[in-house]
Amino acid sequence: MSLESVAERYAQALFEIGSEQGNLSALADEIRRIGAVYAESHELRSVIENPLVEEGPRAAVLAELATRLGASPITKNTLSMLAKR
Numbered sequence: 001m002s003l004e005s006v007a008e009r010y011a012q013a014l015f016e017i018g019s020e021q022g023n024l025s026a027l028a029d030e031i032r033r034i035g036a037v038y039a040e041s042h043e044l045r046s047v048i049e050n051p052l053v054e055e056g057p058r059a060a061v062l063a064e065l066a067t068r069l070g071a072s073p074i075t076k077n078t079l080s081m082l083a084k085r
Helices: 003-021 024-040 042-049 055-068 073-084
Strands: none
Touching: 003 024, 003 073, 024 042, 024 055, 024 073, 042 055, 055 073
């Protein structure tokens, strides 16, 4: 399965959750902010993309990022799930 198809599945799931809960705009904003930090930070990309970094530390970095950005529990849970995969 390609990365694009996996990304589409996660995006669709987040879209559905946001639509159901009436906070789609807020979720989209959170994801945009996290994406911007990811794009701007070589150090963050190095941790997230490195297959030698274990799930626990990768999840901790993403959790800290989400907390610092004031992300919702939905976004935090999504990042946690992505860290596992």
